[in-house]
Amino acid sequence: NAGVTQTPKFQVLKTGQSMTLQCAQDMNHEYMSWYRQDPGMGLRLIHYSVGAGITDQGEVPNGYNVSRSTTEDFPLRLLSAAPSQTSVYFCASRQWGDNYGYTFGSGTRLTVV
């Protein structure tokens, strides 16, 4: 198993550009979520999904869209990038059931100039 794979690892965008951060997991996990990590703020939940076709907003959803057309993939879209979206983005997934915690990807470092 590759686990949770995030691409790209690094990205520089200009203000107003759009892009999609990819997240894929090969563990057949039902639950997936996106976080951003900023200095002094910790990790904050952006969006999450409890299964294919079902998504919901987390703590900081503004400026981001998600969709979950398959169990494996959970892309995060920035529609019009802003400097405030400069951050490190992490995707995570978890299996349904009591004895399972979240597995995280290695992150995408995004800079918006």
Add this chain to the structure above:
Amino acid sequence: KQEVTQIPAALSVPEGENLVLNCSFTDSAIYNLQWFRQDPGKGLTSLLLIQSSQREQTSGRLNASLDKSSGRSTLYIAASQPGDSATYLCAVGNRRGGADGLTFGKGTHLIIQP
């Protein structure tokens, strides 16, 4: 809204010492609690998972406890080593069976001096 606090924010100790990292949360109706380790510029590595019905979990030199009623968890590291230097993050899985993601503390930055 769930809030998670970790104390201390930073800690530096000599190699070989036993140490305790603290985590507190405001809403005791949690599903589970997970401790992570993060090395600089890297992702998160899961260390321990405690279900809301459990009191503690152990893995090697690590022991995590949970007191849900008081909203507290501790991570005990025995016989610390320089390789333990990292940021340790506490995260709470909330209601809905923990499906709606995690709420994180800001972490404890740990340095073990050789």
